[in-house]
Amino acid sequence: MPEHQTTEQPxxxxxxxxxxxxxxxxxxxxxxCTTGYTAASTNAIAREAGVSPGTLYQFFPNKEAIAIELGDxxxxxxxxxxxxxLAPVDPATPLEEAVGAxxxxxxxxxxxxxxxxxxxxxxxxxxxxxxxxxALHATLLTRIEAxxxxxxxxxxxxxxxxxxxxxxxxxxxxxxxxxAHEGAEREAYVQELKNALVRYLAPLAGDRTGPDSGSRD
Amino acid sequence: MPEHQTTEQPxxxxxxxxxxxxxxxxxxxxxxCTTGYTAASTNAIAREAGVSPGTLYQFFPNKEAIAIELGDxxxxxxxxxxxxxLAPVDPATPLEEAVGAxxxxxxxxxxxxxxxxxxxxxxxxxxxxxxxxxALHATLLTRIEAxxxxxxxxxxxxxxxxxxxxxxxxxxxxxxxxxAHEGAEREAYVQELKNALVRYLAPLAGDRTGPDSGSRD
DNA sequence: CAAGAATGCGAGCGACCGCTCGCGTTTGTC
DNA sequence: GACAAACGCGAGCGGTCGCTCGCATTCTTG
Numbered sequence: 228m229p230e231h232q233t234t235e236q237p238x239x240x241x242x243x244x245x246x247x248x249x250x251x252x253x254x255x256x257x258x259x260c261t262t263g264y265t266a267a268s269t270n271a272i273a274r275e276a277g278v279s280p281g282t283l284y285q286f287f288p289n290k291e292a293i294a295i296e297l298g299d300x301x302x303x304x305x306x307x308x309x310x311x312x313l314a315p316v317d318p319a320t321p322l323e324e325a326v327g328a329x330x331x332x333x334x335x336x337x338x339x340x341x342x343x344x345x346x347x348x349x350x351x352x353x354x355x356x357x358x359x360x361x362a363l364h365a366t367l368l369t370r371i372e373a374x375x376x377x378x379x380x381x382x383x384x385x386x387x388x389x390x391x392x393x394x395x396x397x398x399x400x401x402x403x404x405x406x407a408h409e410g411a412e413r414e415a416y417v418q419e420l421k422n423a424l425v426r427y428l429a430p431l432a433g434d435r436t437g438p439d440s441g442s443r444d
Numbered sequence: 445m446p447e448h449q450t451t452e453q454p455x456x457x458x459x460x461x462x463x464x465x466x467x468x469x470x471x472x473x474x475x476x477c478t479t480g481y482t483a484a485s486t487n488a489i490a491r492e493a494g495v496s497p498g499t500l501y502q503f504f505p506n507k508e509a510i511a512i513e514l515g516d517x518x519x520x521x522x523x524x525x526x527x528x529x530l531a532p533v534d535p536a537t538p539l540e541e542a543v544g545a546x547x548x549x550x551x552x553x554x555x556x557x558x559x560x561x562x563x564x565x566x567x568x569x570x571x572x573x574x575x576x577x578x579a580l581h582a583t584l585l586t587r588i589e590a591x592x593x594x595x596x597x598x599x600x601x602x603x604x605x606x607x608x609x610x611x612x613x614x615x616x617x618x619x620x621x622x623x624a625h626e627g628a629e630r631e632a633y634v635q636e637l638k639n640a641l642v643r644y645l646a647p648l649a650g651d652r653t654g655p656d657s658g659s660r661d
Numbered sequence: 662c663a664a665g666a667a668t669g670c671g672a673g674c675g676a677c678c679g680c681t682c683g684c685g686t687t688t689g690t691c
Numbered sequence: 692g693a694c695a696a697a698c699g700c701g702a703g704c705g706g707t708c709g710c711t712c713g714c715a716t717t718c719t720t721g
Binding site: 263265266348349350351389390392393396397399400401403404412415416419420422423426427429430 | 480482483565566567568606607609610613614616617618620621629632633636637639640643644646647
Binding site for chain 1: 709719
């Protein structure tokens with residue numbers, strides 16, 4: 228079998244095909260974030276996109292591949308748009324400012340792409356998507372740990388890891404509340420999330436908080 | 445139809461039947477907290493209990509009823525065992541103590557009955573179970589609001605509601621982390637959760653925190 | 662324009678799941 | 692012991708879902 232390739236060749240696509248793929252991914256995002264991954268049926272995705280089930284399977288080998296491709300594209304978007312959200316900051320930056328900036332970027336992204344939340348927080352995620360989620364989780368944790376270590380110079384690694392996990396957990400909890408509200412109420416919850424994170428971290432840092440470490444409404 | 449009753453009569457049960465019901469609910473708890481409610485199949489529950497599908501449906505009209513009965517029994521257990529977990533406390537109680545006691549009780553219950561977490565936090569919960577979850581959620585929120593109002597005397601109602609939502613969200617996030625670890629690490633996360641809650645609430649209360657408002661490890 | 666590849670369709674296949682039904686067994690009651 | 696009710700079984704029914712297949716249509720390419 229001389230023409231066999233470990234990475235199967237990506238079939239030649241016409242412009243029409245690329246358009247269909249984008250259309251199908253958009254429909255999938257819609258269905259995923261209203262019903263979740265497992266409950267979403269491929270027929271429903273095809274119907275939402277206005278094509279037949281056969282057409283869907285012309286472009287995706289199976290249901291999981293749809294979610295994976297959608298996840299990959301969202302991750303790519305996040306990296307190019309908000310990649311610097313957790314980049315190391317000037318160690319002189321006040322804690323409030325660093326937390327506020329990171330929270331704002333991630334909240335913005337999740338509000339703009341609700342399917343991301345549905346894919347990453349669904350408890351029913353199968354194989355490969357779960358791996359993607361775990362990889363993102365691990366990446367975020369190491370980034371947060373790196374950031375924290377600049378604020379908490381003298382902390383044992385185990386405590387640093389715990390603190391990072393708590394920060395990510397607090398963020399997820401806040402994100403859920405933020406997404407559940409709109410308008411002014413949403414803004415208020417964003418502020419509350421920042422407050423919770425800053426107050427949680429402030430006693431650990433060398434009280435290197437900004438000029439106003441209390442709440443601000 | 446003179447014998448028709450709005451509340452259908454509960455079939456006479458023999459002791460054997462009651463035993464089977466308990467056995468089936470135990471099996472259901474096992475399956476629910478390993479695969480979640482939706483992914484759990486009634487055949488799998490029957491197999492786990494060592495009975496046939498037909499036997500299962502001798503005691504439960506449908507799959508949802510199994511989850512509802514399990515949820516009801518867990519709620520009952522919680523009420524009788526930890527009912528006072530969020531009872532109004534002496535207003536002179538230090539914030540740390542009040543938070544610590546409430547967290548300890550709820551964490552203990554969730555560790556002892558992991559199925560409760562699976563049933564209440566699954567995103568795939570259908571009709572009646574969702575209603576049960578919402579009812580519990582609302583109850584907890586009003587209780588928390590009542591508690592908070594004693595610590596935050598001069599706060600607008602809207603802010604009180606937001607703060608209560610944040611507290612519950614923070615607790616859920618911490619619970620997830622606690623359940624994901626064991627032994628000493630689990631204890632450490634319990635302490636971190638208490639720290640996060642106390643530090644979040646301390647600036648709002650009239651600084652009526654205990655003698656030590658910082659972290660303690 | 663002709664040929665082949667890419668695209669599009671939708672009935673339907675196989676698998677699984679919630680649930681039923683007919684029938685045999687055990688238990689309580691007189 | 693006789694009878695009815697509760698218990699127990701497991702093959703299988705109806706339905707959904709992921710996915711396929713045969714065939715028609717459109718596009719690219721020479």
